[in-house]
Amino acid sequence: GQQLNQSPQSMFIQEGEDVSMNCTSSSIFNTWLWYKQDPGEGPVLLIALYKAGELTSNGRLTAQFGITRKDSFLNISASIPSDVGIYFCAGRGETSGSRLTFGEGTQLTVNP
Amino acid sequence: DSGVTQTPKHLITATGQRVTLRCSPRSGDLSVYWYQQSLDQGLQFLIQYYNGEERAKGNILERFSAQQFPDLHSELNLSSLELGDSALYFCASSEWDYSRETQYFGPGTRLLVL
Numbered sequence: 001g002q003q004l005n006q007s008p009q010s011m012f013i014q015e016g017e018d019v020s021m022n023c024t025s026s027s028i029f030n031t032w033l034w035y036k037q038d039p040g041e042g043p044v045l046l047i048a049l050y051k052a053g054e055l056t057s058n059g060r061l062t063a064q065f066g067i068t069r070k071d072s073f074l075n076i077s078a079s080i081p082s083d084v085g086i087y088f089c090a091g092r093g094e095t096s097g098s099r100l101t102f103g104e105g106t107q108l109t110v111n112p
Numbered sequence: 113d114s115g116v117t118q119t120p121k122h123l124i125t126a127t128g129q130r131v132t133l134r135c136s137p138r139s140g141d142l143s144v145y146w147y148q149q150s151l152d153q154g155l156q157f158l159i160q161y162y163n164g165e166e167r168a169k170g171n172i173l174e175r176f177s178a179q180q181f182p183d184l185h186s187e188l189n190l191s192s193l194e195l196g197d198s199a200l201y202f203c204a205s206s207e208w209d210y211s212r213e214t215q216y217f218g219p220g221t222r223l224l225v226l
Binding site for chain 2: 035050100
């Protein structure tokens with residue numbers, strides 16, 4: 001089946017620093033989504049990408065759909081303490097219909 | 113608030129028991145998805161229903177079953193529970209069954225099997 005490798009697994013940064021995380025897939029994806037999950041809550045959608053090469057921003061967050069359609073990255077600029085949480089990439093392959101495959105998550109800690 | 117509701121929020125039960133988790137999708141959404149999140153497996157797709165019909169199946173055990181009712185709410189039934197079934201169970205919904213759609217997640221049900 002489809003597999004997503006997300007890295008890094010965890011990050012410890014200082015407030016104000018920029019953050020970058022990425023996901024790679026074993027197969028071609030036609031949708032990439034980035035979610036954030038706070039403790040005890042469900043994942044919340046941050047950014048959705050539908051086209052190879054697409055670059056989309058949501059405030060301090062920017063994500064890109066890789067040209068090969070097998071990867072995506074998420075950047076967070078000027079991090080703040082409320083950015084703490086687990087960030088997941090998720091994607092859909094060409095034959096997976098509307099189901100999502102999730103990466104393992106990146107645990108982000110921001111020190112004030 | 114995503115508009116997706118799940119009950120109960122927490123559930124503690126014993127091995128061998130059966131439980132039912134309930135999900136109400138966002139108003140107007142026809143698709144409901146169930147996911148399991150455990151420490152060692154991450155978020156795994158279990159099953160999808162669209163307008164009352166099963167649409168797709170993932171890594172769902174035979175001890176688990178689901179259904180979607182005419183009012184579009186869905187229930188996930190877990191039976192003969194084992195310790196390893198302890199996890200967070202999320203429901204998500206989307207308007208249609210279309211590969212470009214966004215899925216909105218509920219707050220989850222935390223199941224603890226003792």
